[in-house]
Amino acid sequence: MSKPSIPKGTRDFIPKEMAGRNxxxxxxxxxxxxxxxxxxxxxxxxxxxxxxxxYGDEGDQLMFKLLNRGDKFKKAVNGxxxxxxxxxxxxxxxxxxxxxxxxxxxxxxRNELTFPFKRYQIQPVWRADRPQKGRYREFYQCDVDVVxxxxxxxxxxFIQIFNEVLTALKIPGFSIKLNxxxxxxxxxxxxxxxxxxxxxxxAIDKLDKIGLDKVNEEMxxxxxxxxxxxxxxxxxxxxxSLDGKIASLKSFLKESQIxxxxxxxxxxxxxxxxxxxxxHSLELDVTxxxxxxxxxxxxxxxxxxxxxxxxxxxxxxxxxxxxFGLKGVSGVGVSFGADRIYDVLLDNxxxxxxxxxxxxxxxxNFGEKEERFVMPLVSELxxxxxxxxxxxxxxxxxxxxxxxxxxxxxxxxxxxESEIESGLIRVKNMESGDQTDITFDxxxxxxxx
Amino acid sequence: MSKPSIPKGTRDFIPKEMAGRNxxxxxxxxxxxxxxxxxxxxxxxxxxxxxxxxYGDEGDQLMFKLLNRGDKFKKAVNGxxxxxxxxxxxxxxxxxxxxxxxxxxxxxxRNELTFPFKRYQIQPVWRADRPQKGRYREFYQCDVDVVxxxxxxxxxxFIQIFNEVLTALKIPGFSIKLNxxxxxxxxxxxxxxxxxxxxxxxAIDKLDKIGLDKVNEEMxxxxxxxxxxxxxxxxxxxxxSLDGKIASLKSFLKESQIxxxxxxxxxxxxxxxxxxxxxHSLELDVTxxxxxxxxxxxxxxxxxxxxxxxxxxxxxxxxxxxxFGLKGVSGVGVSFGADRIYDVLLDNxxxxxxxxxxxxxxxxNFGEKEERFVMPLVSELxxxxxxxxxxxxxxxxxxxxxxxxxxxxxxxxxxxESEIESGLIRVKNMESGDQTDITFDxxxxxxxx
Numbered sequence: 001m002s003k004p005s006i007p008k009g010t011r012d013f014i015p016k017e018m019a020g021r022n023x024x025x026x027x028x029x030x031x032x033x034x035x036x037x038x039x040x041x042x043x044x045x046x047x048x049x050x051x052x053x054x055y056g057d058e059g060d061q062l063m064f065k066l067l068n069r070g071d072k073f074k075k076a077v078n079g080x081x082x083x084x085x086x087x088x089x090x091x092x093x094x095x096x097x098x099x100x101x102x103x104x105x106x107x108x109x110r111n112e113l114t115f116p117f118k119r120y121q122i123q124p125v126w127r128a129d130r131p132q133k134g135r136y137r138e139f140y141q142c143d144v145d146v147v148x149x150x151x152x153x154x155x156x157x158f159i160q161i162f163n164e165v166l167t168a169l170k171i172p173g174f175s176i177k178l179n180x181x182x183x184x185x186x187x188x189x190x191x192x193x194x195x196x197x198x199x200x201x202x203a204i205d206k207l208d209k210i211g212l213d214k215v216n217e218e219m220x221x222x223x224x225x226x227x228x229x230x231x232x233x234x235x236x237x238x239x240x241s242l243d244g245k246i247a248s249l250k251s252f253l254k255e256s257q258i259x260x261x262x263x264x265x266x267x268x269x270x271x272x273x274x275x276x277x278x279x280h281s282l283e284l285d286v287t288x289x290x291x292x293x294x295x296x297x298x299x300x301x302x303x304x305x306x307x308x309x310x311x312x313x314x315x316x317x318x319x320x321x322x323x324f325g326l327k328g329v330s331g332v333g334v335s336f337g338a339d340r341i342y343d344v345l346l347d348n349x350x351x352x353x354x355x356x357x358x359x360x361x362x363x364x365n366f367g368e369k370e371e372r373f374v375m376p377l378v379s380e381l382x383x384x385x386x387x388x389x390x391x392x393x394x395x396x397x398x399x400x401x402x403x404x405x406x407x408x409x410x411x412x413x414x415x416x417e418s419e420i421e422s423g424l425i426r427v428k429n430m431e432s433g434d435q436t437d438i439t440f441d442x443x444x445x446x447x448x449x
Numbered sequence: 450m451s452k453p454s455i456p457k458g459t460r461d462f463i464p465k466e467m468a469g470r471n472x473x474x475x476x477x478x479x480x481x482x483x484x485x486x487x488x489x490x491x492x493x494x495x496x497x498x499x500x501x502x503x504y505g506d507e508g509d510q511l512m513f514k515l516l517n518r519g520d521k522f523k524k525a526v527n528g529x530x531x532x533x534x535x536x537x538x539x540x541x542x543x544x545x546x547x548x549x550x551x552x553x554x555x556x557x558x559r560n561e562l563t564f565p566f567k568r569y570q571i572q573p574v575w576r577a578d579r580p581q582k583g584r585y586r587e588f589y590q591c592d593v594d595v596v597x598x599x600x601x602x603x604x605x606x607f608i609q610i611f612n613e614v615l616t617a618l619k620i621p622g623f624s625i626k627l628n629x630x631x632x633x634x635x636x637x638x639x640x641x642x643x644x645x646x647x648x649x650x651x652a653i654d655k656l657d658k659i660g661l662d663k664v665n666e667e668m669x670x671x672x673x674x675x676x677x678x679x680x681x682x683x684x685x686x687x688x689x690s691l692d693g694k695i696a697s698l699k700s701f702l703k704e705s706q707i708x709x710x711x712x713x714x715x716x717x718x719x720x721x722x723x724x725x726x727x728x729h730s731l732e733l734d735v736t737x738x739x740x741x742x743x744x745x746x747x748x749x750x751x752x753x754x755x756x757x758x759x760x761x762x763x764x765x766x767x768x769x770x771x772x773f774g775l776k777g778v779s780g781v782g783v784s785f786g787a788d789r790i791y792d793v794l795l796d797n798x799x800x801x802x803x804x805x806x807x808x809x810x811x812x813x814n815f816g817e818k819e820e821r822f823v824m825p826l827v828s829e830l831x832x833x834x835x836x837x838x839x840x841x842x843x844x845x846x847x848x849x850x851x852x853x854x855x856x857x858x859x860x861x862x863x864x865x866e867s868e869i870e871s872g873l874i875r876v877k878n879m880e881s882g883d884q885t886d887i888t889f890d891x892x893x894x895x896x897x898x
Contacts, residue, residue, distance in 0.1 A: 004499060004553045004773045007541050010492035012554050014561050015568065018488045034831045036808055036838035036856065039467045043459035043587050044493060044543075044573060045513075050453060064494075067516040067539050069577055080529050089538060090516050092456050094493075104453045105461050112463050114855035116841055119464065124493060128518055138492050151841030153820065160828070276824055324453040359485055371602065375725055379609070382483045389485035392565055392600030406563035407485065 009129070009137025019356035024169065024341055025122055025142065031164045032120045032144055035157055040119045042101040044126075048093045054100045054323065062128045064137075065090035094126040098143045099320070099333075106147055107324035115148030122338075134339060145333030147321070152265060154332045155298045155316065156272045162302055162312060162334070163278045169341065170350050173305030176281050179288035180266050181295045181315070183249065186259015187235055187286070190252060191228035200224060201289035204236055208287070212236070238286055242270065245284050265297060294320060300334055304344060311340045360447065362409035364400050365391040366416045374415050377425075377440055386447045404430070413443070458578070458586025468805035473618065473790055474571055474591065480613045481569045481593055484606055489568045491550040493575075497542045503549045503772065511577045513586075514539035543575040547592045548769070548782075555596055556773040564597030571787075583788060594782030596770070601714060603781045604747045604765065605721045611751055611761060611783070612727045618790065619799050622754035625730050628737035629715050630744045630764070632698065635708015636684055636735070639701060640677035647742060649673060653685055654738035661685065687735055691719060694733050714746060743769060749783055753793060760789045809896065811858035813849050814840040815865045823864050826874075826889055835896045853879070862892070 006012060013021065029039070045066065052060055068076055068089055076089045095101050098121050106117065122142045129135055144161065146154045159176060166174045188197035199222035203215045210218075215236075216229050235252055238245050246267060253259030266284065273279040288301050290313055297316030304311055314334030321329045345351055361381060363374050374390060381388045389407065391400045404412050414426040424437040455461060462470065478488070494515065501509055517525055517538055525538045544550050547570050555566065571591045578584055593610065595603045608625060615623045637646035648671035652664050659667075664685075665678050684701055687694050695716060702708030715733065722728040737748050739762055746765030753760055763783030770778045794800055810830060812823050823839060830837045838856065840849045853861050863875040873886040 004557045005496060006492055006499075006553075006557070007494050007496055010494055012492070012558055013490040014558055015487035015489055018490060022488065030834075033806070034834065034836045036836060038464035038806055039471065040464055041462040041467060043455055043461070045456050045459055045575070045587060047454060047456055050455075061518075064541075065516040065518075066543075067514040067535055069510075069514075069535065073535050073538075077529060077533050080526060084526050086516055086518065086522055089522075092513075094515075104455075108453045108455070109461055109463055114852055116852075118838075126494070138494060146841070149841045153824075153839065153841045156824075164831075272821075272824075275821065276828060357482070357487055372721075372724065375602075375605075375721075379725060382613075385479075385483065387483045387485055389567075390602065392595070392598045392602045403563055403565075 007137070009131035009135075011136060011138070015357065020342060020345065020351050021140075021338065023351060023356055024336075024338055024345070027168050028142060028165050028336055029120070029122075031161055031168065034164075035118070035161060037118045037120045037144055040102075040105065040121055041123060042095070042098075042105050042121070044094055044124070045092050046095050046101055046104070048087065048091050050104055051093050051096055051100060052087070055096055059096055063096050064094040064126045064128055066092040066094070095123075096127060097125050098123060098141045098335075100323070102143065102145065103320045104324050106329070107321050107326045110326065116146050116151075116154075117148055118144075118146045120144045134343065136339065140338045142336040142338050143333055144335075145331055147329055147331030147333075150297075150316075150318075150330040152268050152272070152298075155265075155269050156276065158300065158314065158332065158334050159269070159273045159282060160276065160278050162300075163281060165336065166302070166304075166312075169345065170348075171304050171311070171341070171344060172348055172350075174281055174311070175283050175303050177283050177285040177288050177301045177303065178266065178269065179285055179299040180262035180297055181289075181299055182258045182262030182265065182297065183253070183286060184262075184289060186253040186256035186262055187232070189256045189259060191231040193224055193228045196222065196224050196228075198293060200232070204232075204287045205289035207236065235286055238284075242284055245286075246270075249286070262297075269298065290315065296330075298332065306347065307340065307344050309340070311337050311344065313337075358408035358410055359389055359404075360386045360409075361388045361411045361413060362400075362404040362407065363388065363390040363413045363415065364397065364404075365394045366414075367394045370394075370415055370417065370420065373420050374413075377415075380440075380444065381447060384444070384448050411447075456586070458580035458584075460585060460587070464806065469791055469794065469800050470589075470787065472800060472805055473785075473787055473794070476617045477591060477614050477785055478569070478571075480610055480617065483613075484567070484610060486567045486569045486593055489551075489554065489570055490572055491544070491547075491554050491570070493543055493573070494541050495544050495550055495553070497536060497540050499553055500542050500545055500549060501536070504545055508545055512545050513543040513575045513577055515541040515543070544572075545576060546574050547572060547590045547784075549772070551592070551594065552769045553773050555778070556770050556775045559775065565595050565600075565603075566597055567593075567595045569593040583792065585788070589787045591785040591787050592782055593784075594780055596778055596780035596782075599746075599765075599767075599779040601717050601721070601747075604714075604718050605725065607749065607763065607781065607783050608718070608722045608731060609725065609727050611749075612730060614785065615751070615753075615761075618794065619797075620753050620760070620790070620793060621797055621799075623730055623760070624732050624752050626732050626734040626737050626750045626752065627715065627718065628734055628748045629711035629746055630738075630748060631707045631711030631714065631746065632702070632735060633711075633738060635702040635705035635711055636681070638705045638708060640680040642673055642677045645671065645673050645677075649681070650738035653681075653736045656685065656736045684735055687733075691733055694735075695719075698735070711746075718747065739764065745779075747781065755796065756789065756793050758789070760786050760793065762786075807857035807859055808838055808853075809835045809858075810837045810860045810862060811849075811853040811856065812837065812839040812862045812864065813846065813853075814843045815863075816843045819843075819864055819866070819869065822869050823862075826864075829889075829893065830896060833893070833897050860896075 124138050124140050126138050162176050184201045185197055188194050188200050203218040207215050249263050273282055288299050294317045295315035296318040299315040301310045302312035316332040318330045365371050378388045409430055412428040419425050425440055426437050428435045573587050573589050575587050611625050633650045634646055637643050637649050652667040656664050698712050722731055737750055743766045744764035745767040748764040750759045751761035765781040767779045814820050827837045858879055861877040868874050874889055875886050877884045
């Protein structure tokens, strides 16, 4: 028997890790609910044709496909040739993200949904990426979207949501970066390279990582003119106060209708957020593009202190359900990077101190007679929603106490023969180390609080 | 563009369905936690060799395998012959149940776990079964297990857990059936067919479904002697009070050591449950086998009124981690059939009445000015953990009210120009239909309660 193992890039979650993840997801969920978002789920498995072509060639390659079974497998084997492709052997695939299945979901279930439709979804996705630190082949995404309205109030509410979730999680020094795809389009237009908007945005999106010189090199390689690059410089290097940045942008983009529209949207969102006191963590970043071409309006990214890369992202998209034949549905959504947020909390020691799933009370087991005596007391405590365990056998005290410690027990209760006789139970507070002999009723009163 | 669809046997969960499932899982989780169980997760994907051979030939066939990618795919194509098998094209598979991956998990992570290890796990599994009503290819399992102790206190606690979860869910007339594999072994021994225990138990497990004659036919077909079948009859037809049944069993099994051990365990569990007042729903059923040969002690099954088939099941197993090289680990666990419980609740109209994810407050949007006025009030309410939505645009009243209805809003708040002037907001109670004009502070006080 070889040692058991799991596929590379996948993970087991032991209780401690699971409790940490639950802490993050429960915190996020409670905020989503306050804003009227409702949870949905879609299958892990989608028809291959639903996903193919939606993520570019790389996505098609990195998708996990399910092997056809039975007769379909035999047919593929019989029809084999040097041209045989993976897709000859597969009709189903594991979902690659939550976005495309969500678009499919909206179109397929549209008669049962109420629009604007506000949903959140927390499920795993699968990508056959090369595994590396912090990157997995199976990982959870946590997406929140509103579809069916182009109201910018949604963007404002997402800023509130970012603030509320990340504040509740005590994420250190987070910063919500905002841009607008229309501003990027305007910039490309103004520098005379409207048709190279994708190349330009992909390049300047890397500014933080590779620096201005490399960004310029990349643009030249893509055929962007030196003249355009020179014109771009002041916008890329935009700095100073928000008002100053917006004034510069207005002046730079004055000839571009779409660009000015982008600035208008941006100003509206900033003003609204400011009135609602959630603009303190908000920052305009015209180099923000997130490499995603389906964004059509606002683009979001959240970073925090001491962590490289973003912990959240998102934006507005107008054509997502077009993919499945439903036009004219505008939507906006954001995604919380659960694994990254987990790492930030772990690195900064920010998980709740007293243990995430601490056991309230542990009863030492002194033998059959004592066990039978305490079990009804245990039931009483559980009725009050107290978590309680009795060690299942009269093992050595040392073993039982090390179990109580491992379960982070807050109180250990000892009921031996003398306690049964005296009617007092011995209660040890595991944090303070204090030990007292009290009646069970008194203990119940303490635990009810 | 063809109509979007999902693979057969899979499901989307719209908000209403998701809320129902969350109600079930959250109810169960809160009970599991009170008993000291902690949540874990394992990957959806396991190495094919971890799963192969663990579920019999049928399981191997119904397992969803992942197609090898890139070079491995090409290698399989190049090596093709008439003998090519599905496993030549796959090294990974989707998990088929939670049990085998859990055994793998325990062995692989044993140095990080505390034993006895009490875990629950709620995750989807995949089986390429022929889809039919109530049977899916992707479905959730909800398993709770203790491993690393043979204490019968665990069995008693599972009876408490069944009672508490099913009572909290208001499942009508549920009955917890209990048997013991050792009793089945004893019966086979006493009738002189010890080596046919599996054939005998598989046959009598079907008694409810096919009746005694067919059960006897099946046993004869498997080579069980007529003499043995005659001897079996009184045990199979065991009825009457619990004490009477146990007395009959003791007399029947008196020559079988293993059989008597089974009765002893059964009696212990019944007595203990009775002392803890959870024996009222408990029933001894010597025909219960659940067709699962890995059970070695207690066997559980739960049924309820108005539903055919079981809604929960489980039992004790001694050899589960043997599969992965770790011997001597006894465990006991139960499984809640989430889809079946969902159907029972739906059929009996047992989901909480006021909507599972009702919105607390909906603000009608009368236009930009009014929206800007109400948004800070909305934030105030959300700070008190009230769920609130503002319609994102000043759409027609009818449209906004139908949205409020679809979201099950408890209160609709109307703040138009006159309300802004008067300082009173108009609040409509959607259940009673009552409408009052009150200050926002008064409304806040109401919502805080």
